[in-house]
Amino acid sequence: MSATGKFTAALLAFVVLVFGSTAAQVSVSQAEEHRIAATEAAEAEHAAALARWERAVTSARQAAVPVADAARADAESAGTLAAADDVAALDAAAEALDEALGGRDLGAIAAARDELRTAHGVFLESVAVNAEDLVAANASSDQAAKDAATTAIATLRSTIAEALDAGAPLLELRSAADRLVASHTANVAAAAAAAAAAAAAAAAAEAAATDDGAGDLFPTGSTGSPGVFDPSHSLPPAPPLTIEARGDFRPGCPVIQEWDWWYPDPTGYVVVDPPYPYDIVIMEFATWSHAVKSLPCAEE
Incomplete structure (x- = not known):
């Protein structure tokens, strides 16, 4: 090969080497850029996923807190219409939700929230049943008070069925229950007072008749005669009579002249609780x- 040919071949080899080295450098640089871009993209996706999770946890907490607040408020509003066991069960479910809200487990939060909603519904239904029992136990209340309580019970049950806020219906039921008991208590007291007054009048009339008879049988000033028996002269006065009328007490109803006797204890307290609708009569002698x-x- 001539000198010119050798030079040309060497020049071509140098050019190939230079371009090959440059291409390798470009390839390595591009690979590094791709790696960096992929790493940044992965980090961005991880950060976005964490942000989405945080938003989901915050949203779950915001949705669950009102459920616990409503349950606790209703437990307080129900007052004596709620049984202690029912209140305890509702409190336990609310505390379980509080514990779940302290963590970041979406499944645990959702499960505790649903369990509390179920317990809340059971609690409200128990309150409605207790209110029905109260209506039956206060049979001597005015009809308007009974109707108001019955309507409030129906409203509460409708609220439960439609999963609505029970705060206002529960307060209305509590108010109606208070009026029901007050009406029953007042009517029973009035009936007892009227019966006591009637008995006192009858006793006074009987005593007057006895005194008149005694004047005929045993003239005033006579001695050695037994006289007319008057227990008030030999026995201490009986304590005031306190009547607790239970069951279906209906003051003023037409009655059947068949009766049961109910006797007071030494303090004058007597519970009247027959298994039938009834009125009462107080029997007293001086x-x-x-x-x-x-x-x-009597049947109407």
Whole structure:
């Protein structure tokens, strides 16, 4: 090969080497750029996923807190209409939700929230049942008070069925229940007072008749005669009569002249609780003894 040919070949080899080295450098640089871009993209996706998770946890907490607040508020509003066991069960479910809200487990938060909603519904239904029992136990209340309580119970049950806020219906039921009990208590007291007044009048009339008879049988000033027996002269006065009328007490109802006797304890307290609708009559002779008889109401 001539000198010119050798030079040309060497020049071509140098050019190839230079361009090959440059291409390798470019390839390595591009690979590094791709690696950096992929790493940045992965980090960005991880950060976005964390942000989405944080937003989901915050949203779950915001949705669950009102559920716990409503349950606790209703437990307080129900007052004596709620049984202690039902309140305890609702409190336990609310505390379980509080514990779940302290963590970041979406599944645990959702499960505890749903369990509390179920417990809340059971609690409200139990309150409605207790209110129905209260209506039955206060049978002597005015019809308007009974109707108001019955309507409030129906409203609460409708609220439960539609999963609505039970705060206002529960407060209305509590108010209606208070009016129901107050009406029953007032009517029972009024009936007892009227019966006591009637018994006192009858006793006074009987005592007057006895005194008149005694004047005929044993003239005033006579000695050595036994006289007319008057227990008030030999026995201490009986304590005031306190009547607790339970069951279906219906003051003023037409009655059947068949009765059961109910006797007071030494303090004068007597519970009247026959298994039928009834009115009462107080039986008393001066201050010596007294008792109560319950007369069944006649069928209307």
